[in-house]
Amino acid sequence: MRAFLTWILLLIAVPAVAQEPVAPGGYRWLEEGPFAGPLYMVISVERQMVHVYDGDRLVGIASVSTGMKGHRTPTGEFSVLQKREWHRSNIYSNAPMPFMQRLTWDGIALHAGHNPGHPASHGCIRLPYAFARKLFGMTEVGTLVSVTSDRLSPALMVDALVAGDPGSAVVTFAPQAPVVLAQRDEIPAAAPMLEVDPGIFRLRLIRR
Incomplete structure (x- = not known):
């Protein structure tokens, strides 16, 4: 039987x-850096905003423009699959997509573009030009990107078998912050205390 996945929200003081x-x-x-990593992004479709994190530190924020009605940007966990500084759309009339960072092979990507502060794209996540240029230089193939409805705080996905083991634990980036534990179908009555080497957590973030 396939185990459910459990979300552990890491609530970081902003x-x-x-x-x-x-x-x-x-x-x-x-x-301004240098950044130690792991670097990752959380994008809120409702708030039309991206937060860029370096480990436990929020290092950048920007307005975004996601997909308009009929071309909604999908939510979920993604990683950068491909990077091209100068790219043109294969789908939409050869439209320019500077500082493109591909999230899916069917056309969803981060890139610089018109950024009115509301959904206006065909599914891509448009970023302010100067922000996209700097971000492009900071990321690499494999950098994690979480696209959510409203959340801008980071989250770690842990298998329920790990969370259900009383001897297991996972560490938050900010030890003083509360941990919210939620399972897909229910919240466990007794959430385990978590304590795992941060080096293991970093490795999971990079390779997921």
Whole structure:
């Protein structure tokens, strides 16, 4: 029988400056690096925003433009499959897609483009040009991208067999932050205390 997957939400304290509104087409880098990683992104379709994390630190935020009605951007867990600094769409009239980072082989990608602050693309996630250019230089094939309905905080997906073992545990990025444990069909009555080497967690993030 296939085990259900359990979400453990890692609630990280977000700097006050990151909670200030970002104008359509706007972005903000909270740190300049160098970054130790793992680097990953969380994109909220409802909020039309991306958060870029370096390990436990929120290092960048930006306005995005996701898919409009009839071309909704899919939600889920993705990784960068391909990167091309100068790319043109194979589907939509050879449209330019600078700093393209492919998330699916059927046409969904991150790239620089018109960014009005509301859904306006054919499914891709458009980023402000300067933000897309810098982000392109920071990522690599395999960088994780979580596309959610509303969430901008990071989450780690753990198999229920691990979470159900009283001797197992998973560490959050921020030890002082609460951990919310939720299973697909139910919330366990007693969530295990989690304590795993961060090096193992980093490896899972990179290779998932």
